[in-house]
Amino acid sequence: MYYIGFDLGSSSIKVALVDEKSGKSVLSLHEPKNEMDIASPQTDWAEQNPNIWWDYICKATKRIIKESQIDASKIIGIGISYQMHGLVVVDKAGKPLRNSIIWCDSRAIEIGNRAFVDLGEEKCTTNLLNSPGNFTASKLKWVKDNEPEVYKNIYKYMLPGDYIAYKLTGEMKTTKNGLSEGILWDYKEDKVADWLLDYYGIDTSLTPEIVDNFTNQGNVNSKAAKETGLPEGTPIVYRAGDQPNNALSLNILKPGEVAVTGGTSGVIYAVTNSLKSKESLRINNFAHVNYSNEKKNLGKLLNINGAGILFRWLKNNLSVNSYEEMNLKANEAPIGSNGLIVIPFGNGAERMFNNKTIGTHFLNLNLNHHNHSHLCRAALEGIAFSFVYGMEILKNDNAKVDVIRAGNDNLFRSEIFSNTVATLIGHDIEIYNTTGAVGAARAVGLKDGDLESFGKNITKNDHIMTFTPLKNRESYKTAYIKWNQELESILKTKQI
Template sequence: MYHLGIDLGSSSVKIALVDAESGKKIISLHEPPNEMEILAINPDWAEQDPNMWWMHVCNAIKRVTVEAKVNLSEIKNIGISYQMHGLVVVDEKGDPLRNSIIWCDSRAVEIGRQALKDLGEAFCGKHMLNAPGNFTASKLKWVIDNEPDIYKNTYKFMLPGDFIAYKLTGKMATTKNGLSEGILWDYKQDDVATGLLDYYGINKDLVPEIVENFANQGTVNAQASKDTGLPLGVQVTYRSGDQPNNALSLNIFNPGEVAATGGTSGVVYAVSNNLEPQEISKVNHFAHVNYTNSEPVIGTLLNINGAGIQYRWLRNNCGNDSYETMNSKASEVAVGANGVVIIPFGNGAERMLENKNVGTHILNLNLNLHNNAHLYRAALEGIAFSFVYGVDILKKDTGELKVIRAGNDNLFRSEIFSNTVATLINQDIEIYNTTGAVGAARAAGLTDGDFEKFGENITKNDHVMTYKPLPDKAEYEAAYATWKKELEMILKHK
């Protein structure tokens, strides 16, 4: 028997198939071959067509079942991971009424900022609503204010993963974990955040049915079977936002454990049991995948929009070197990039910088001295420094970190990046060979709640290597101090 995992990102849909008994990966792939389109018709907007997601999900599932040469009747459960904080609004037929306003869209920043001011930090902190910011609830308020006809015809709103689950099962549902990531869950009341809904004028009836995180959430219906090739009756048994799911994939379930991601954006996601956060405007607090009322496990997420996208921009605009060539050139430059500093925040508003949009800054460039190798080194260091800067903020709510784990992809493949982070935060970084799609597939079988056994299998099977802090920290600390000084000068003028 097999479990199928779906990981809906903003660049592609990843699909994985794992053995139901051992968790061993059978196959994984992504669709489309290139990146999915993100529409940005106005500055700081970012939208995608939910039906485009579904088309790529269907194509990827068909490819998996053909290329893996598996009997479709042996696929038992489906797990779903998805890009967080997005908004999908549908009519009674389940058809999207507009493009999804996705995670990196910044149009609702001011709406969330005003909500925090009006509701008060004390109220938001007490109910763990974070600062409402640019999340799903605030995006829906933007629809109310700017597209009243669309809101009038809205039957339910969903998160991106809820829409994929609906297309598979015909059931409109969500989870408290998902609602918490949209700032729609009140931890104090253990219910939908009616205080925020009332403030925004959102009808509570628009909230889908709430289902458990690890349970039968619906079964593949006739239309989905026709679209995907999956047999009728396959169960959807798990769904989660991509960052909590990434943490699950890396065996992050206990206080002090941290999952890190260095893709287009960067994420540091720390688990704690702190229900009284001190920092609600720079980091975000969500119900982790193993959250229960009796054992409330909180995932505290720090997001860095301008991370890998900075390195990719340099690749595309500095001769299109491969990442391996870029890393090799960067390694020939000393720590500190001979004075070049790159502030990498060029991908929209940065929540950890109080939702300021500071842009990318390349500083201290000497045209007679520096070349693209210095830019590559400065970019890797600048992104790493932004992680270190964020970890200092994160610790205010989570306390000291015990272990950091990351996937063996993207920025963490760079020794410069990983060594810089490990050295400055004085913490080992364990690298694991896993993906969100594989994690979602494995989690589809986690209906017995045995997280300890689940995690032991990950540690045993997926660990690749560990980056340890370097003994000589002086050069790294000096370079970070220079970078931080430049950042703080920029922030003073924003």
């Protein structure tokens, strides 16, 4: 028997099949071969047609059944991971009324900021654990204000994963987890934040029916079965946003466990059971995949926009052939890069700096002394230092750190990067070879609540290596202090 997992990203649809008993990945693939289009009708807008997602779900599902050569009738459960914070609005027939306003669209920033002031910081941080910000609720308010003809025809609003579940089952439902990602969940009252919707003038009946995670959330209907090749009646038992799901994929489910991701941007995601936040403007707090009335597990998410994109920029401009070559060059330079410092925040506004644009800075560059090796090492160190800086913010916001796990992505393949982070934070970093689609598929098996077996299978199937803090911590600490001093000097000029 098999589980199937979908990971709806903004660039592609990933799908994975895993063996029910062992948790081993049978096959993973993605559609389309090239990236999906993102429409940008205006500067800082980002939209996608939800029906395109469904088309690629169908293609990818048929492909994986064919290429894996399995009997489709043996697929017994579905898990869904999806791009967070997006907005899909549909009419009573389930037809999207406009493109989805996706996660990286920033048109609703001022709407959320104004709500934070009008409703009060204490009310928002106590009940929502966040500022309304540029999230799903604020995007829905934007539609109401700017597209009244669309708004008056809305039957339900959904998160992207809710829409895929609807296409599979014909049932419009959501979860506490999804509503929390849209900043629509009141943790104090344990219900939808209707007071926020009332403030925005949004009809509260537009919220779909709420179902629990790790339970039957609906079954594949005959129409979806024909379009995807899945067996009619297959249950959906799990759905979550991509970052909480990535954490689950790394067996990050308990307070004190932390997932880190080092791609184009960086993410630190710490699980906690503390319903408090002092950093609601710099950190996002979401109901984790296993949030319940009995165990109120939250995910504290700190995002670093300027991460791997800096290393990619260097690769493209240093005439080197690969990241491996850059890592080798970086190894030729000493810890601290002989004084060369790189501040890596050149990928737009940084939330942890109150949405200010910091920029990338190359400091203390000596044209008679520094070379490619120093640039490569200083870049890796600068990105690593930003992770350490972010970890300190999380720790100051009631996050405990006992275990850190990362996927085997670009940055964490680098020994310099991983050793720097591990040594400065004083914790091992465990590296795993897994994906969001595989994690979503495995999560189907959690309906019986067996976290221990779930974790053992991940360790057995995916663990690659562990980076342990190095003994010569002082050299790393000295380099980090100098980096931090330069950053603080820049922040003063930005009045942060």
